[in-house]
Amino acid sequence: MSVNPNQVAGMHPNDPTLRSFLEVAPESHFPIQNLPFGIFSTDGDSPRAGVAIGEMVVDLQALESSGLLKTSASNAGASLFARPVLNDFIALGREATTEVRTRVSQLLRHDNPILRDDVALRAKVLHAMTSVKLHMPIAVGGFSDFMLSREHSLNCVDIVGGAAAGQLWRNWTYLPMAYNGRASSVVLSGTPVKRPRGQVLNEGQAAPVYQPTAKLDFELEAAIVVGRGNELGSTVGIAHADAHMFGVVLLNDWSTRDVQAWEAQPLGVFVSKSHRTSISPWIVTFDALEPFRTDGPEQTPPPLAYLNQKGQRNFNVHMQASIKPKDHAKPSVVCRSNLQALYWSFAQQVAHHTSTGCNLMPGDLLATGTVSASGPNAQGCLYEATRDGQQAIALEHGGTRLYLEDGDEVALTAWAQGQGYRVGFGECTGLVTPVDSNKNGAAT
Amino acid sequence: MSVNPNQVAGMHPNDPTLRSFLEVAPESHFPIQNLPFGIFSTDGDSPRAGVAIGEMVVDLQALESSGLLKTSASNAGASLFARPVLNDFIALGREATTEVRTRVSQLLRHDNPILRDDVALRAKVLHAMTSVKLHMPIAVGGFSDFMLSREHSLNCVDIVGGAAAGQLWRNWTYLPMAYNGRASSVVLSGTPVKRPRGQVLNEGQAAPVYQPTAKLDFELEAAIVVGRGNELGSTVGIAHADAHMFGVVLLNDWSTRDVQAWEAQPLGVFVSKSHRTSISPWIVTFDALEPFRTDGPEQTPPPLAYLNQKGQRNFNVHMQASIKPKDHAKPSVVCRSNLQALYWSFAQQVAHHTSTGCNLMPGDLLATGTVSASGPNAQGCLYEATRDGQQAIALEHGGTRLYLEDGDEVALTAWAQGQGYRVGFGECTGLVTPVDSNKNGAAT
Structure with a gap:
């Protein structure tokens, strides 16, 4: 648990050699090099922001509340990841959204133990894709x-x-x-x-x-x-x-x-x-x-x-x-x-x-x-x-x-x-x- | 103050003979027969719903909080008139909005003393048009x-x-x-x-x-x-x-x-x-x-x-x-x-x-x-x-x-x-x- 995430920060999130500790099939659309954003909910919980990897969804609100996602997006007041659409998060612009993707990439890497080895944290942060409901990711104004x-x-x-x-x-x-x-x-x-x-x-x-x-x-x-x-x-x-x-x-x-x-x-x-x-x-x-x-x-x-x-x-x-x-x-x-x-x-x-x-x-x-x-x-x-x-x-x-x-x-x-x-x-x-x-x- | 507003409820709000206790010039666009809705603010206050009459704006939020605007629109939880656009109010449909217009018409009539004769209430509810700032009345989705x-x-x-x-x-x-x-x-x-x-x-x-x-x-x-x-x-x-x-x-x-x-x-x-x-x-x-x-x-x-x-x-x-x-x-x-x-x-x-x-x-x-x-x-x-x-x-x-x-x-x-x-x-x-x-x- 004492590993500094910066120790694994040397590789670009698009590096083809990156691997996640989560299994991702070769034909999957969602390898660690992708990390697309969406909105999901689990039974009884409100829709919130997530990232897809393999067959799993990463709960960004849970990551943030665990203190693992301190980015400029976290400084915008009430959590942007707890909202039912991504509009307020993506409104921050490319630097902010890039930073979050990079941080999620680091946390999902096979050689980063922070999330990999914390069973309780994994249970809180990771959801099987089959267990969640997906929602409109954005409110479409135009x-x-x-x-x-x-x-x-x-x-x-x-x-x-x-x-x-x-x-x-x-x-x-x-x-x-x-x-x-x-x-x-x-x-x-x-x-x-x-x-x-x-x-x-x-x-x-x-x-x-x-x-x-x-x-x-x-x-x-x-x-x-x-x-x-x-x-x-x-x-x-x-x-x-x-x-x-x-x-x-x-x-x-x-x-x-x-x-x-x-x-x-x-x-x-x-x-x-x-x-x-x-x-x-x-x-x-x-x-x-x-x-x-x-x-x-x-x-x-x-x-x-x-x-x-x-x-x-x-x-x-x-x-x-x-x-x-x-x-x-x-x-x-x-x-x-x-x-x-x-x-x-x-x-x-x-x-x-x-x-x-x-x-x-x-x-x-x-x-x-x-x-x-x-x-x-x-x-x-x-x-x-x-x-x-x-x-x-x-x-x-x-x-x-x-x-x-x-x-x-x-x-x-x-x-x-x-x-x-x-x-x-x-x-x-x-x-x-x-x-x-x-x-x-x-x-x- | 004891006048029952129903006593003056006999005339239709579009009746050409209706008059308000507020002065309305003959060429005014906003006689008591009109009562259009908008969003206004006064110095230091938040934008809220109003109705225009003559040279004045009627503050619907203030009317409601004074207990004079109990309509089906008031039952929708947090005041719909305190919001910065009219969307939630008008979403209720014609019956609800007609009811509010009718009630405002009653309160503005020359023969209704409730607002007319209450100096403190008038100060709270009525604003000179020249003293308010007008805002977009609606959020335009389409x-x-x-x-x-x-x-x-x-x-x-x-x-x-x-x-x-x-x-x-x-x-x-x-x-x-x-x-x-x-x-x-x-x-x-x-x-x-x-x-x-x-x-x-x-x-x-x-x-x-x-x-x-x-x-x-x-x-x-x-x-x-x-x-x-x-x-x-x-x-x-x-x-x-x-x-x-x-x-x-x-x-x-x-x-x-x-x-x-x-x-x-x-x-x-x-x-x-x-x-x-x-x-x-x-x-x-x-x-x-x-x-x-x-x-x-x-x-x-x-x-x-x-x-x-x-x-x-x-x-x-x-x-x-x-x-x-x-x-x-x-x-x-x-x-x-x-x-x-x-x-x-x-x-x-x-x-x-x-x-x-x-x-x-x-x-x-x-x-x-x-x-x-x-x-x-x-x-x-x-x-x-x-x-x-x-x-x-x-x-x-x-x-x-x-x-x-x-x-x-x-x-x-x-x-x-x-x-x-x-x-x-x-x-x-x-x-x-x-x-x-x-x-x-x-x-x-």
Whole structure:
């Protein structure tokens, strides 16, 4: 018990050779090199902050109350780790959150006896993942959805057809385009997705009808979780964007393509996507993703100065979407993509979002839009993969799909592959359930 | 002091003959028939709930602690009136908020001695408007901006020109179209509006630049303040929409038309409007607006059942926008319009917004979009009035404008005209200040 934690502080928390005293399977998404943050509760206790490692959750509030997590975050008054969302903690900014991750890494190392050898402390601080309930990690004040993938954008133009087919809008290579999403309907992975009704113009009809959507789709996305915010009227320069970026979650922007096609011009999407959006429970920090930086696609023309990012902009993160029909034993992967393919970067999202002085807030989500890549099976939504329901795709384990059917469970996942370990995101899932029996939408 | 308030409870709070013992000028926006809600503070005290009457503010927390405001709102635990925003109070729904307004009306009547004749109580409960500071009345979780005015939409199509000129989008008469706005940048009336920089494609140029906007505009709007919310996955039927609508504020959706023109296709507006949006401080309740219901324009084709509203949909509320250049003594009115002109109604906004199951939250703003009407000087923004800066308008008190100039103060106002009294909204103002000296937008 008398070991000074500084004795084991020599290695960087991202060092590939680090090992924990807790067992972590090689294919686990949560090795000691990851340490994503979330909110969990145990029976009868309030939701609080935790860190995932292997099959366990580290209770940050318990660590702090044991005196083992004295960081600048602990000086902010009432414990930031005892709160039901991470917003106040991540609002402190990168230095503070990095410090906590580094400290947790030290405490979990195989050669640090402080927690390893203290049975009573382990019982207090460590919970089996199977024994906890996960909650929304953040209160989402703002949700913006971008369109960072050139492949996705080209596919959409191609499917719509017309004069613009084969080339993007004139502004596309000058700014990372985006729209404001609906924050109130962002839910945690695992929340069922009831098929919505909506106003739709059916093919060949003169007038629209209000009916259950026949084109329910998923979108394979990731999203920045904003850490420290910026003041209204200020901008975040591209070189300072990292300081405002806490981490990344998976995001499924469930879409009703028939409602969307009818409503989207001229103001953009609204009720076609506001019925539900799912995010994964564990926020993977940008600290953990740092070793996986990589070059992005060449940006031609070069971005304006306020968007001109030096160095490696992108991250090599494999992404995958699967569908498991209700009568299937196993999911069928329907998309394999990679964040590396995105034309615009996370930092460019932040710089553009604030370019006119908009204030970002801790916990805001800045989503990538559908992450498609080039090549077969690399389309991040069924709209692209089936060309808006015109060409069925075959599922690996049998059957075909044009759009999602009731009973389908969609799972998004992602991971960065290290040498002998994976920095992963876990899953973002949602089960499609039938439209409810309220036929006229008149309930209150 | 022994008068039973029920003795004076016979008259409806909207009765045109009601008078208060407090002096209210005939042109005041806040007669006893109005009683709008807001948040105020006095020197050294915390922000709390108040009601405006004439030149005074009624302190609801003080009324409640004096035992004079025992309503169902008082039973909700810690005082809802002591909180810095009205969200928790208005979340109770129309019955609860109506009850409070009715009780305040009783206490302010000329023939009720309880407050009138108690000098000590009056000193505690009543504050001169000039002595208080007003605050944001709500925490805005969601901000949606609609396009309810047919005249505004037709003007926009006409200015853009092309094949679509003279007719609206095919979906326009079937649904009240809208987009998600940015909630974080909604500010209180009186907050200066710094001219933003943004990405703009100047005429005749091949590539865009990042520069101060040359086309800063106002938009004359009103917005529903949502009271009781609805659960995610539920819809609010048109006949039940009123139960979710607490009141209305003025809203100025400050817009940068050059940034907007360059960014808006295909996803809609984003940074061109997210720099700042202003609202008026006093929320005029739908209870107070009820006597001013009127027919809206005929809706052809008839709306689908979920949007088909019976009875009088609209409200006869005069709206006005003025500009006061910095060297002018008086403002020049540049737009006179009326909410009555809106094609789609407030209730239809709510029904459509929730049609796919989106959850509304207490304090959400559902804005009308620019309120234009037919006829001269009835265009609710400079984009329309000057045809995007092509035709200068003359100001009543001298000078012309294409777009807003530094030093211009824009004031929106609105009122419903009763017999001998006005149910008004006060003002929503903003002074345009110069772009800041940060030339490259690189501040953090």
